[in-house]
Amino acid sequence: MNDERRVQQVLARYVRATDRRDGRAQGALFTDDAIVQIHTRTGPDSYEPVGEPLIGGAGVEYAVTNFMPPHPPGGASHHTTSDHIIDIDGDRAHLNAQFIVFEVRAAARPADGWPAGVSGAQGSVRPIESGYYDTALRRIDGEWKIVHHRVLLDMPIALPGS
Amino acid sequence: MNDERRVQQVLARYVRATDRRDGRAQGALFTDDAIVQIHTRTGPDSYEPVGEPLIGGAGVEYAVTNFMPPHPPGGASHHTTSDHIIDIDGDRAHLNAQFIVFEVRAAARPADGWPAGVSGAQGSVRPIESGYYDTALRRIDGEWKIVHHRVLLDMPIALPGS
Amino acid sequence: MNDERRVQQVLARYVRATDRRDGRAQGALFTDDAIVQIHTRTGPDSYEPVGEPLIGGAGVEYAVTNFMPPHPPGGASHHTTSDHIIDIDGDRAHLNAQFIVFEVRAAARPADGWPAGVSGAQGSVRPIESGYYDTALRRIDGEWKIVHHRVLLDMPIALPGS
Numbered sequence: 001m002n003d004e005r006r007v008q009q010v011l012a013r014y015v016r017a018t019d020r021r022d023g024r025a026q027g028a029l030f031t032d033d034a035i036v037q038i039h040t041r042t043g044p045d046s047y048e049p050v051g052e053p054l055i056g057g058a059g060v061e062y063a064v065t066n067f068m069p070p071h072p073p074g075g076a077s078h079h080t081t082s083d084h085i086i087d088i089d090g091d092r093a094h095l096n097a098q099f100i101v102f103e104v105r106a107a108a109r110p111a112d113g114w115p116a117g118v119s120g121a122q123g124s125v126r127p128i129e130s131g132y133y134d135t136a137l138r139r140i141d142g143e144w145k146i147v148h149h150r151v152l153l154d155m156p157i158a159l160p161g162s
Numbered sequence: 163m164n165d166e167r168r169v170q171q172v173l174a175r176y177v178r179a180t181d182r183r184d185g186r187a188q189g190a191l192f193t194d195d196a197i198v199q200i201h202t203r204t205g206p207d208s209y210e211p212v213g214e215p216l217i218g219g220a221g222v223e224y225a226v227t228n229f230m231p232p233h234p235p236g237g238a239s240h241h242t243t244s245d246h247i248i249d250i251d252g253d254r255a256h257l258n259a260q261f262i263v264f265e266v267r268a269a270a271r272p273a274d275g276w277p278a279g280v281s282g283a284q285g286s287v288r289p290i291e292s293g294y295y296d297t298a299l300r301r302i303d304g305e306w307k308i309v310h311h312r313v314l315l316d317m318p319i320a321l322p323g324s
Numbered sequence: 325m326n327d328e329r330r331v332q333q334v335l336a337r338y339v340r341a342t343d344r345r346d347g348r349a350q351g352a353l354f355t356d357d358a359i360v361q362i363h364t365r366t367g368p369d370s371y372e373p374v375g376e377p378l379i380g381g382a383g384v385e386y387a388v389t390n391f392m393p394p395h396p397p398g399g400a401s402h403h404t405t406s407d408h409i410i411d412i413d414g415d416r417a418h419l420n421a422q423f424i425v426f427e428v429r430a431a432a433r434p435a436d437g438w439p440a441g442v443s444g445a446q447g448s449v450r451p452i453e454s455g456y457y458d459t460a461l462r463r464i465d466g467e468w469k470i471v472h473h474r475v476l477l478d479m480p481i482a483l484p485g486s
Contacts, residue, residue, distance in 0.1 A: 083335070114321075287452060
């Protein structure tokens with residue numbers, strides 16, 4: 001497997017861990033001193049940081065485990081990434097990717113079955129967030145780990161009391 | 163071309179065949195004894211099979227040709243996949259990918275032309291299904307073929323009388 | 325980096341240039357005599373060209389700079405591509421990809437802050453266009469450039485007076 005694919009698969013594991021709210025799997029993708037910062041877009045080419053950065057795999061694990069709202073029953077999400085631009089320079093790599101987040105809500109089967117005339121998949125899939133991941137990685141003992149991860153969100157985030 | 167890309171392109175041809183309802187092209191991607199099973203999600207990490215598995219390329223071809231509802235006039239779909247995780251071990255491969263299905267409905271141009279003030283693409287694009295493809299492949303005579311394909315759908319499927 | 329990835333990254337830069345309305349970056353991806361033609365779908369396997377083709381990187385740059393409507397304040401877009409099929413033959417390459425275009429509209433933070441109970445990302449992400457990119461490239465002085473680019477749009481386009 002070439003390094004570009006290895007790097008892309010780190011992000012592929014990142015989005016699965018996010019969607020499963022699996023803080024441990026998520027944290028394992030980062031170095032101990034990694035910096036993770038969410039930004040929101042303030043203009044065509046400008047972003048501002050939101051809150052304090054997370055530090056290291058332990059910080060990521062803690063945040064995913066404690067602060068990400070769980071999916072409701074029947075709920076799921078897909079953080080999808082596309083159009084990766086990857087530069088490898090020895091043991092350093094840089095990755096930029098588009099992301100679109102979909103919120104999934106499965107419909108519950110009525111106790112007396114689906115109504116007549118209804119067929120196919122039952123539920124909703126809705127895009128709710130988008131932006132870019134801009135990520136630096138380093139190869140440590142043969143494995144690519146994230147050292148700096150910037151989430152560049154296209155829209156503002158409402159935080160309690162903000 | 164490296165094997166990871168070859169494997170990914172099998173899935174790229176799979177989604178095109180599905181969207182075109184091209185049973186023959188779809189079936190050609192599977193071995194004669196391949197097993198294809200649709201599952202629906204029943205909880206955070208649990209799925210249950212829906213109906214009987216399809217067997218082999220011939221079974222897939224028959225199902226696509228006879229059971230997939232055709233697109234209405236102006237209709238199309240895009241089964242899109244992302245964030246592939248691919249493991250190659252000699253002549254065996256495993257692929258996991260996210261999928262989002264979009265339903266496309268082109269607007270019909272009014273007989274007397276588009277109304278004043280209307281511009282750009284006319285129609286709707288709507289995400290309707292999502293989940294994961296979890297797929298095993300084998301290299302046979304130099305070509306990667308699907309031997310086991312699991313469609314892990316995020317939502318239940320309403321079948322007539324279910 | 326292998327050639328398939330190099331080719332894919334040309335398209336990754338193309339979509340970023342489109343979304344940023346960066347005519348110069350967009351034009352730089354094409355040869356001087358490149359042909360770019362938008363088509364709209366007229367049936368299951370048929371398309372018709374829309375308007376005249378753009379010619380060369382200069383033509384692309386001019387069109388992006390002068391004819392693409394700018395994003396409104398808070399607006400953005402993501403042209404996302406997936407399921408690439410890439411064939412390399414020496415210094416020639418062919419690429420086919422699905423595309424989905426998302427229109428993003430960030431919500432404006434109210435002057436007195438977000439209302440109580442509102443949380444998370446504030447804005448809308450909406451799929452508005454879809455189709456295929458079908459693209460031929462040539463390697464010139466070690467760099468892959470687009471020589472022929474067909475945008476195969478799933479839906480018709482309303483043009484002023486059409």
